[in-house]
Amino acid sequence: MVTHPQQQAALVAAGIHKGFGALVVLDAVDFAMAADEAVGIVGPNGAGKTTLLSVLSGAFPPSAGTVSFKGDDVTSLPATQRCRLGLVRTHQVPKPFSGMTTFENVFVAASHGAGLGRDEAYEEALGSLKLCGMLDIANRRAETLGLLDRKRLELARALAARPTLLLLDEIGGGLTDGEAGELVGTIRELRRRKIGIVWIEHIVHILLQVAERLICMDAGKIIADGEPQAVMADPEVVRAYLGGGPK
Numbered sequence: 001m002v003t004h005p006q007q008q009a010a011l012v013a014a015g016i017h018k019g020f021g022a023l024v025v026l027d028a029v030d031f032a033m034a035a036d037e038a039v040g041i042v043g044p045n046g047a048g049k050t051t052l053l054s055v056l057s058g059a060f061p062p063s064a065g066t067v068s069f070k071g072d073d074v075t076s077l078p079a080t081q082r083c084r085l086g087l088v089r090t091h092q093v094p095k096p097f098s099g100m101t102t103f104e105n106v107f108v109a110a111s112h113g114a115g116l117g118r119d120e121a122y123e124e125a126l127g128s129l130k131l132c133g134m135l136d137i138a139n140r141r142a143e144t145l146g147l148l149d150r151k152r153l154e155l156a157r158a159l160a161a162r163p164t165l166l167l168l169d170e171i172g173g174g175l176t177d178g179e180a181g182e183l184v185g186t187i188r189e190l191r192r193r194k195i196g197i198v199w200i201e202h203i204v205h206i207l208l209q210v211a212e213r214l215i216c217m218d219a220g221k222i223i224a225d226g227e228p229q230a231v232m233a234d235p236e237v238v239r240a241y242l243g244g245g246p247k
């Protein structure tokens with residue numbers, strides 16, 4: 001088990017509960033990570049992974065518990081304000097602004113997400129598109145992009161918001177191994193730039209190319225947390241996620 005003293009942690013979620021009506025989706029989840037960690041999250045469908053990411057990013061509040069970022073309690077801050085602090089997420093299903101070009105989509109993220117002035121936002125948008133290999137399609141309308149390019153655009157938009165900690169929700173989902181591998185190259189570059197990562201992904205062998213720590217969730221709880229290979233070999237993880245037979 002990896003220990004994460006809270007005083008060194010950049011992102012701390014403590015005692016998180018989340019329910020939708022009678023359905024308990026997160027049940028007393030505690031999570032903490034340092035600013036420069038790369039944490040992978042796996043678990044079966046419906047385990048609560050995306051809901052946890054939504055609570056961390058501020059998409060909706062927890063039913064109970066607190067979230068703090070860089071030492072400040074952000075539990076009641078909306079996603080837009082957490083974004084300005086550097087806590088930025090991507091979505092499982094990219095929904096770019098249609099009727100706008102790829103560049104314009106990223107420019108909006110730089111100006112509104114990061115709060116940059118026009119010239120700085122322009123440079124930031126170009127830099128993000130370059131990093132994601134999208135300069136050659138900067139003038140394509142977003143609604144004409146295929147899935148890989150939509151995923152790249154989702155990443156470019158998040159990067160233009162200048163994250164210090166990036167929450168990725170199945171950025172590889174629906175892609176071929178080769179396509180997901182391309183995204184890994186970009187995410188590795190982010191790691192070189194010391195951006196912290198929390199990455200939910202079902203394509204585990206892709207995830208393990210980046211994650212230095214792995215968490216497995218099941219039924220609203222964290223059931224394993226630590227060195228990736230040890231977590232993947234954990235009998236509880238094998239049972240809940242990897243399809244092991246009954247004990």
Ligand SMILES: Nc1ncnc2c1ncn2[C@@H]1O[C@H](COP(=O)(O)OP(=O)(O)OP(=O)(O)O)[C@@H](O)[C@H]1O
Binds near residue numbers: 020043050
């Ligand atoms: N807004 C909502 N209203 C009602 N139920 C919801 C809502 N969001 C999620 N749920 C339910 O909460 C549970 C957990 O969903 P969540 O998307 O967090 O799981 P997940 O681990 O990310 O799954 P997957 O791997 O399939 O994306 C599911 O049963 C889901 O149907």
